[in-house]
Amino acid sequence: MNRINIIALGVHDMARSVKFYRDLGFESNETDECPQVIFFNTTGTKFELYPIQGIAEDIDAENPPKIAEGFMGITLAYNVRTEQEVRDTIELARKAGAVIAKEPQPVFWGGYHAYFADPDGYYWEVAYGADAWKFDEQDMLILCHRQ
Numbered sequence: 001m002n003r004i005n006i007i008a009l010g011v012h013d014m015a016r017s018v019k020f021y022r023d024l025g026f027e028s029n030e031t032d033e034c035p036q037v038i039f040f041n042t043t044g045t046k047f048e049l050y051p052i053q054g055i056a057e058d059i060d061a062e063n064p065p066k067i068a069e070g071f072m073g074i075t076l077a078y079n080v081r082t083e084q085e086v087r088d089t090i091e092l093a094r095k096a097g098a099v100i101a102k103e104p105q106p107v108f109w110g111g112y113h114a115y116f117a118d119p120d121g122y123y124w125e126v127a128y129g130a131d132a133w134k135f136d137e138q139d140m141l142i143l144c145h146r147q
Contacts, residue, residue, distance in 0.1 A: 004045050007076070010052030010067075014038075017049050019120050024098035033093050043139045052120075075115070075123045079141050082128055083112040089126045090114045098124075 013019040015034035024026075026040040026047065040047040053067035056064035056093045080086055086104045094100055101123060107113050113127035 006039070006048050007044045008050055008055065008122065009049040009118075009122055010055040011049050012052055013119065014049065014051060014121050020074050020098070021047075021049065024092060070121070071123070075125050076129060077125045079133065079135075080126065080128050081135065086112050086114055086126050086128050090116060093124070093126075 009017075014036075018033060018035065018038055021040060025057040026124070028038050028040045030038045032038075033068075037050045038047075043088070052067055053147050056067055059065055078089060080089060083104070086133050090100060090104055093116040098118060098136060102113075104112065104114040104126075107127070109132065111127055111129045111132055113125055115123055115125050131144065133144055136142055
C-alpha cells in the first residue's frame with residue numbers, strides 16, 4: 001500500500017467550497033455549482049469534496065464519528081518552482097476568500113513558504129523548495145537529498 005488515489009475533504013457548504021476551489025484553478029468534469037460530490041482532476045491524485053456529515057455517516061451510519069472543529073493536525077501542500085509562485089498563489093487564494101495564516105517567507109530548511117486556510121479551515125502550505133526538490137515530466141515532486 002504505497003499510493004493515495006483520492007484525498008477527500010468533508011465540507012460544510014458544498015457550493016461555497018466548490019466555488020472556492022474552482023477560483024483557485026482546480027478543474028473538474030462536474031459542471032453543477034452544488035454537486036453531491038465533486039472530484040477535481042489533479043496530477044497523480046483525485047481531490048474530492050463531499051459533505052462532512054455524509055462522510056461521517058459513510059464511515060458508520062449508526063454511530064458516525066464526531067465532527068471536530070479546529071486544527072486536526074493535517075495540512076495539504078502545493079509545491080511550486082519559484083518564490084514568486086508562492087506569492088502569486090497566496091494572492092490567488094486571498095482573492096478566492098482564503099484566510100492567510102502565514103504570509104510568504106523564508107523557512108528554516110532553506111525554502112520559502114506560506115499557509116492559507118480554505119472555507120472549512122483546512123490548511124494548505126504553498127512552498128518552494130529551492131534545491132530540496134525538483135519536478136518530473138508528469139509534474140510530480142521529487143525530493144532531493146541535501147548535502
